[in-house]
Amino acid sequence: MNAYYLQILTVIGINIILAASLNLISGYTGQLSLGHATFMGIGAYSATLISIHLGLPFIISLIIGGVVAAIFGFIIGVPTLRLKGDYLAIATLGFGEIMKNINLNLKITGGPMGLRGIPQATNIYIVIAAVVLTIFAINRIINSRVGKSFIAIREDELAAEAMGINTTHYKILSFVIGAFFAGIAGGLYAFFFRYIHPSNFGFMKSIEILCMVVLGGMGNTYGAVLGAIIITVLPEFLRTVSPVISQYRMVFYGLLLVIMMIVRPQGILSQDFDFTLFNHGLLGYKKKKGGQIQ
Amino acid sequence: MTTATNLLEGQSLSMVFGGLSALDSVDINIKKGEVLSLIGPNGAGKTTLFNLLTGVYSPTRGKIRFKQRELRNMKPYDITKMGIARTFQNIRLFGNMTVLDNVTIGQHCRTKTGIFGAIFKTPSVRTEEKKTREKAMEVLKLVELDDVWDEKAKNLPYGKQRRLEMARALATDPELILLDEPAAGMNPQETNELIGLIDKLNDMGKTVLLIEHDMKLVMDISQRIMVLDYGKKIADGTPEEVRNDEKVIKAYLGDTHKGE
Ligand SMILES: Nc1ncnc2c1ncn2[C@@H]1O[C@H](COP(=O)(O)OP(=O)(O)OP(=O)(O)O)[C@@H](O)[C@H]1O
Ligand SMILES: [Mg+2]
Numbered sequence: 001m002n003a004y005y006l007q008i009l010t011v012i013g014i015n016i017i018l019a020a021s022l023n024l025i026s027g028y029t030g031q032l033s034l035g036h037a038t039f040m041g042i043g044a045y046s047a048t049l050i051s052i053h054l055g056l057p058f059i060i061s062l063i064i065g066g067v068v069a070a071i072f073g074f075i076i077g078v079p080t081l082r083l084k085g086d087y088l089a090i091a092t093l094g095f096g097e098i099m100k101n102i103n104l105n106l107k108i109t110g111g112p113m114g115l116r117g118i119p120q121a122t123n124i125y126i127v128i129a130a131v132v133l134t135i136f137a138i139n140r141i142i143n144s145r146v147g148k149s150f151i152a153i154r155e156d157e158l159a160a161e162a163m164g165i166n167t168t169h170y171k172i173l174s175f176v177i178g179a180f181f182a183g184i185a186g187g188l189y190a191f192f193f194r195y196i197h198p199s200n201f202g203f204m205k206s207i208e209i210l211c212m213v214v215l216g217g218m219g220n221t222y223g224a225v226l227g228a229i230i231i232t233v234l235p236e237f238l239r240t241v242s243p244v245i246s247q248y249r250m251v252f253y254g255l256l257l258v259i260m261m262i263v264r265p266q267g268i269l270s271q272d273f274d275f276t277l278f279n280h281g282l283l284g285y286k287k288k289k290g291g292q293i294q
Numbered sequence: 295m296t297t298a299t300n301l302l303e304g305q306s307l308s309m310v311f312g313g314l315s316a317l318d319s320v321d322i323n324i325k326k327g328e329v330l331s332l333i334g335p336n337g338a339g340k341t342t343l344f345n346l347l348t349g350v351y352s353p354t355r356g357k358i359r360f361k362q363r364e365l366r367n368m369k370p371y372d373i374t375k376m377g378i379a380r381t382f383q384n385i386r387l388f389g390n391m392t393v394l395d396n397v398t399i400g401q402h403c404r405t406k407t408g409i410f411g412a413i414f415k416t417p418s419v420r421t422e423e424k425k426t427r428e429k430a431m432e433v434l435k436l437v438e439l440d441d442v443w444d445e446k447a448k449n450l451p452y453g454k455q456r457r458l459e460m461a462r463a464l465a466t467d468p469e470l471i472l473l474d475e476p477a478a479g480m481n482p483q484e485t486n487e488l489i490g491l492i493d494k495l496n497d498m499g500k501t502v503l504l505i506e507h508d509m510k511l512v513m514d515i516s517q518r519i520m521v522l523d524y525g526k527k528i529a530d531g532t533p534e535e536v537r538n539d540e541k542v543i544k545a546y547l548g549d550t551h552k553g554e
Contacts (some may be wrong), residue, residue: 057467127336137413144419145398145405145426148391152399162348162382164374164403164466173409218392271390 005125010192012232012247014185016118017134019212019224021181024138026148027218029174030154031081037090038099038266039069041201044190046110049278051191054181063189069183073176081171084157088175096203114197115190122192130188134181138221141177145180149210150174153218206249209255214260217267223226226268301470301501302378307356309342309525318525319356324470329492329502333536334522335545338391341383343522344472347503349373353410357494360470375403379468381459382504383475385542389448393439393458396447397430400465430465437461437474437491453484460491470501477508491515497509513537521545 047065056064080091099181110116141147149170152160161167178247190196208231216227235249242264260267298338300488308315317339317473324330327429332340345351349370355451358365360376374377375441379400388396405426413421434440437457438504456476463471473492477485483510492515496502506512512519512533519536523545 033485105553129479140413140415144415145402145423146412148395148399149402151391151395152388155390156386158350158370159382159386159388160399161370162374162380162386162401163462164371166371177409248348275300276310 008236010122010124010127010188012193012229013124013131014188014210015228015232016131016207016225017181017185017188018209019216019228020134020138020221021178021185021226022209023213023216023218023221024141024150024181025175025178027213027224028142028154029150029171031171031175032086032089033092033175033178033206034089034203034210035096036178036208037201037205038092038096039073039101039182040180040186040189040205041099041196041198042072042179043069043186044196044201045103045115045186046183046195047187048115048190049108053120056150058119058191060096062184062191065187066183068179069186070176070180073179075174077082077172081169081175092206093203096201097205100198108197112198114195116195118190118194118196120191120194122188125190128191130184135185135221135225138181142221146170146173149217162249167178207250207253207287211256214257214267217269219261219272220269223267223269261277299325301323301361303359304347305359306345306356307343307346307358307435308344308354309339309351311353316525317522319347320525320527321523322385322520324501324503326469326509327496327499327501328517329496329504329515331504331506331516331519332522333506333509333519337524338522338524340522341474344380344474344503344505347373347472348378349464363374371403374540375465377469378472379463379466380472380477381456381463381474383478385452385455385459387447387458388450389461390444392444392451393434393447394427394430394443396458396462397433397465398426400433400462401426401429401467404467422544431463434459436464436494438487452479453481457488457491464495464500468500468504471495472503472505472507475507476504477506477511485511529533541554 018036018040022033025033026030039282043065046068046100047061048062049057052158074090076095082088084279104112149165152163152165153167153170164172187202212227213224214227215225215230216225298321302322302324303322305319306319306320307317309317309355320342334340346353349365349368349372353369359376363376363537365373388399403423407419407422413441432439433442433444437460439457439461440455442454447455450458456479460473461478477488479487489511492502492504503531504512504516516533518531519533520527521536528541529539530544
C-alpha cells in the first residue's frame with residue numbers, strides 16, 4: 001500500500017485507542033479529563049527510553065510505557081477523584097503543562113530537541129492488533145460489574161454510593177485504565193514516527209482527542225471509533241482541498257465542539273446506539289437490550 | 295441500653311446545617327422485624343435522619359449503632375454492605391440504564407468481579423453474572439416490574455420508578471430498609487399495592503423504616519410511629535397512641551404548619 005495511506009491508517013488506529021480510552025473516563029464514568037495526551041506522552045517517552053537504555057524488546061517497552069502512564073494516572077487520580085466536582089479537569093490541565101516543561105528541560109528526554117532516531121517498530125499489523133485488543137477489553141469492562149459501576153457513577157454518584165459502590169475507587173480505576181491505553185497509544189506513536197517532542201502531547205492533542213469523543217458520541221465505544229476516524233481523515237482531506245484551512249485546526253475543533261453541542265449534543269452515535277444494528281443491514285437507531293433474559 | 299432486639303440505635307442525634315438545626319437530640323431505636331414510621335411536617339428533619347443513618351452526613355452530635363457496631367466514619371457504601379438500604383425522596387435512579395441493570399447494580403456489594411475477571415470473563419465470572427441476573431429478575435418479579443426489565447429507567451412512569459427504587463434497594467440484601475415517601479405521586483390503587491409490598495417485605499423478615507405523608511398508609515402498616523417536629527422528637531408509640539397525642543395534633547393542625 002501507498003506509504004501515505006499506510007501512515008493515515010496507523011494514525012487512525014492510534015487515535016482510536018486514544019478516543020476509546022478517554023471515552024471510558026469521560027463518556028462512561030463521567031469524569032472530565034483535559035490531559036489525555038499527557039498520558040500518551042508519558043507512554044511514548046517511557047517506552048522509548050526503556051527501549052533505548054535498557055534494550056528491552058519493543059512489545060515489552062510498549063507495555064511498560066502503558067504501565068508507567070497508568071501509575072501517573074493513579075498519582076493524579078487519587079487526590080483529585082476523592083473530591084466531588086470537576087477537580088480532575090483542572091488537575092489534568094495543570095499536569096499536562098508540568099509534564100511538558102519537565103520533558104522540555106530534562107536531559108534524558110532530549111529537552112527541546114525531543115528524542116530522535118527511535119527504531120521503527122510499529123507497523124500496521126501491530127496497530128490493528130492493539131486497536132482490536134483495546135476495543136475488546138473496553139467492551140468487556142463496560143458490560144461487567146466494573147463497567148456498570150462506572151456508568152452508575154456517571155448517572156448519579158450519590159445513588160451509586162448508596163448501592164454499595166466505592167465511588168472513589170471506581171473513578172480512579174477508570175482513570176488508570178484510560179491512562180494505560182493512552183500510554184500504549186503513545187508508545188505506538190513513538191515507534192512509528194521515530195521522533196517525539198513535548199509538543200506532540202500537549203493541550204492541543206488532548207482537545208483533539210476530546211473532540212473525537214464528543215463528535216462520535218460520549219458513552220459509546222463505536223462512537224469514539226467513528227470520531228477518531230473523522231477527526232483524523234477530515235484535516236487530511238481539507239489539506240488537499242486548501243492548505244490554508246489546515247493551519248486553523250484549533251478553530252475547526254472549537255467550531256466543531258460548539259456545533260455538536262447545539263445540533264446533536266449526544267454525538268453522532270448516541271449512548272443508545274447499538275452496533276448489532278449493522279447486522280440488520282441498516283444504520284439507524286434502535287433501543288439497546290440490557291441482557292440476555294427474554 | 296444496648297439490647298439484642300434493637301437492630302439500630304441512634305442516640306441524641308443532632309445535625310446542624312450552617313446555623314440551622316435540622317435535628318436536635320433525637321433518639322431512635324429500631325427493633326428487629328418491625329415497621330417503624332417516621333412522620334412530621336415538611337422540614338421536620340425526616341430525610342436528614344435518613345441521611346445520618348446511611349452515612350451521607352455524619353451527625354454533628356450523637357452516635358449510631360447498627361447490629362451493635364458504631365457507624366462513626368463509615369461511608370455510605372460500607373453501611374450498605376452492613377445491611378442498610380434506602381430509597382430517595384426525589385427519585386435517583388440510573389436513568390440511562392435499563393431496569394434490569396439498575397437492580398444488578400444493587401447487588402454490587404454482594405458480588406466481586408474485578409477488572410481482570412471482567413476482561414477475561416472466567417467461568418466463575420460467568421457464573422456470578424448469571425446468578426446476579428437471575429436474582430435481579432426475582433427482585434423485579436417481587437415488585438412486578440419483570441415485564442419492563444429492558445426499558446430505560448428514565449422512561450418508566452412515576453409509580454414504577456418508585457417501585458424500581460425499592461427493587462434496587464432490596465437487591466443490596468438489606469436487613470433494614472429505609473423508604474423515603476415511597477407513595478409520593480402514586481394513585482390510590484398504586485398506594486394499595488405498595489402497602490401489600492411493604493407487608494410482603496416485612497413478612498420476609500426485613501425491618502422497615504418508613505417516611506410517609508399518607509396517613510392511611512402509615513396507620514395501616516406501622517407497628518410503631520415516631521413523630522418529628524422542627525428537628526425534635528415529639529412522640530413515639532403505637533399508631534393509636536400517636537393519633538391521640540396532643541403535641542402531634544398540635545404540630546399537624548397548628549397554624550404554622552401545613553396539615554397533611
Ligand atoms: N444539605 C443541607 N443543607 C442545608 N440545609 C439542609 C440540608 N438538608 C436539609 N436541610 C434543612 O434541614 C431541614 C430538614 O430537612 P429535611 O429534608 O430533613 O426535612 P423533611 O422532614 O424530610 O421534610 P419533607 O417532608 O419536606 O421532605 C430543612 O429546613 C432543610 O432545609
Ligand atoms: Mg424529606
